[in-house]
């Protein structure tokens with residue numbers, strides 16, 4: 127039984143990292159006129175894409191699976207890897223299954239990427255969404271208008287009308303997916319020995335590559351099995367990972383962390399599926415709901431403005447909820463939003479009296495000796511403290 | 512080859528210096544009397560200095576402070592202090608210099624800098640602004656308002672975008688009324704937009720002088736000198752007077768054909784810590800920047816946009832949304848450069864990649880590819896706008912020398928004015 131469960135993570139891990147997007151191609155072939163929309167991290171209103179009958183797909187760079195032949199010269203030094211690998215995915219034709227690609231206001235590099243791609247791939251549709259950096263009342267109205275604009279574009283591409291009923295149905299679906307994702311994190315915080323961070327990563331990230339209905343079914347089937355898994359709690363340091371919200375750390379690096387004696391009890395790997403912690407109401411107006419909840423109730427994130435204190439409180443809450451002993455700031459190289467927030471977060475974590483470690487990675491990293499030494503030294507310092 | 516400084520130093524430079532000293536003096540006075548003199552810190556990009564006039568508030572521009580530190584070779588110590596505090600080597604060095612200088616008590620003109628009445632983050636394009644002002648507000652304890660300006664994702668800003676920015680501008684007014692205890696003076700605000708419209712017309716006139724051959728004005732190096740008054744004073748009568756004098760003086764400035772060998776468009780901010788050395792690298796080749804994108808950070812006025820006293824709020828919103836290079840999308844920047852190359856009749860393009868500023872630099876390799884393919888001689892060089900550790904003088908000079916040599920060769924062999932081949936940028940629609 128345990129073995130069988132372990133085996134079921136393998137295809138999910140592969141699916142989550144597949145840069146050929148075979149699952150998307152297969153889904154599109156399943157019926158005529160099916161369309162898929164890719165979104166660049168961190169968040170996208172997947173409900174709207176789904177309500178247009180399209181498949182929302184979260185893209186996340188290419189890990190170490192792609193050699194950069196063109197992107198380095200287009201983006202130069204000091205730019206994070208995911209921007210380059212995304213461009214390279216485009217120029218090598220791997221993004222071809224997507225009928226539209228969606229970007230938003232997360233950082234300057236990603237924003238420029240959207241328009242550079244638009245020039246280089248004229249056959250594809252690019253959308254840039256302005257997700258507000260304000261909590262003022264007026265931003266709700268603005269975002270609702272922005273979502274309606276997006277709906278207009280998607281309706282044109284999909285050739286279907288997005289009805290209020292369809293949107294309510296989609297919100298209900300994604301509510302369920304978020305609820306299950308929440309359960310996974312609760313489980314990890316309560317019994318980290320039952321689900322490794324790498325397994326949880328595969329389980330959730332694969333959900334950004336398949337229809338939400340299928341993902342819900344997988345989660346519903348696997349959660350009880352995971353809960354019933356054997357094994358003993360190990361004597362490990364409970365850590366929260368902060369800073370990996372966009373470019374993703376290589377899975378072997380997470381394994382190194384775990385092998386060194388850390389239980390990752392919370393992380394920010396797939397924030398899109400945890401953007402709201404409460405279910406969104408379906409009434410009265412679903413577009414208004416999506417906008418209002420984005421402005422009022424979304425999770426804190428380094429890629430959108432909140433009053434700095436609120437962002438620090440968000441991290442503190444995550445630390446408390448998961449009863450973490452330490453924080454690992456795992457930051458993609460050249461990721462400016464994460465670098466800046468590190469300064470604020472570090473201060474907040476220090477004030478809580480918690481130890482922390484800052485590590486920098488690139489998605490394409492494949493040797494981890496230096497990081498491993500840093501992690502082991504950190505863990506040892508905590509054990510012998 | 513001897514260095515022949517082509518830098519022009521007329522009476523406008525003296526006037527510019529005096530205006531900027533007056534500004535620092537006003538800030539110093541405000542530091543001593545916060546209740547009497549409101550101060551609003553803002554970003555340069557698409558700034559809404561007109562609105563401040565409605566409160567008689569003085570703008571405080573951290574970017575201007577940061578660049579002054581760099582020009583005066585004072586930026587490294589504050590940067591190092593910020594790095595000790597946890598800022599990364601790859602964070603925008605403007606922010607690090609500003610925060611480090613604040614903590615060290617260093618100010619550009621030696622006077623005091625006040626705690627702002629309001630930290631107004633005009634989020635126009637640059638996401639780093641959000642972080643910078645969050646940190647400033649955190650450090651100084653000053654209240655923060657983020658004015659969320661939607662990025663320009665189509666040719667024209669949509670109605671929802673304009674309405675959104677106008678509503679926020681009115682929120683800023685209400686916020687400042689309660690912070691200062693003063694009532695917003697709408698008439699003065701309107702008057703400010705009228706002054707701005709005049710200053711902008713004159714500034715545009717100056718920029719168009721560079722269409723002459725030879726040009727009496729360098730739209731990169733000289734423009735930077737005039738940018739201070741443009742951001743601080745354009746909405747006041749002093750600004751109008753200054754730009755009137757500047758236009759007159761430059762119009763009458765004698766220039767001879769030998770003073771100009773190459774006409775260039777420059778993209779990206781300058782390396783402020785080596786500003787003089789960088790300028791000399793152009794001067795020794797008698798290379799004149801006839802247009803630059805950096806001089807349009809605060810506003811794009813050479814294509815006709817003006818503030819409108821009949822619709823003051825809406826025109827401020829339009830300026831922030833669409834009439835500055837930072838809030839326009841990357842492809843619109845290609846169009847802008849393409850337009851300069853044609854209408855300002857340039858020989859080539861210099862792309863200066865600065866590591867601090869991803870807003871400018873992320874994608875400049877693609878830009879180089881785009882223009883090179885069009886047949887535009889294009890040079891791509893890298894350094895930084897604030898951090899002196901990222902400038903290699905010898906290497907930069909060698910690359911510029913090689914570029915100018917090849918331009919010279921092209922000129923000699925008659926290949927100079929390369930026709931702009933496909934892909935042609937589409938004609939500027941918004942501008």
Ligand code: SF4
Pocket residue numbers: 206207208209232233234235236372373429458460461462463464
């Ligand atoms: S990793 Fe950071 S810098 Fe890079 S695109 Fe994502 S948010 Fe932007």
Ligand code: SF4
Pocket residue numbers: 574603604605606637638639640867868869870871
């Ligand atoms: S990133 Fe660029 S535009 Fe933004 S603050 Fe830094 S230098 Fe200015």
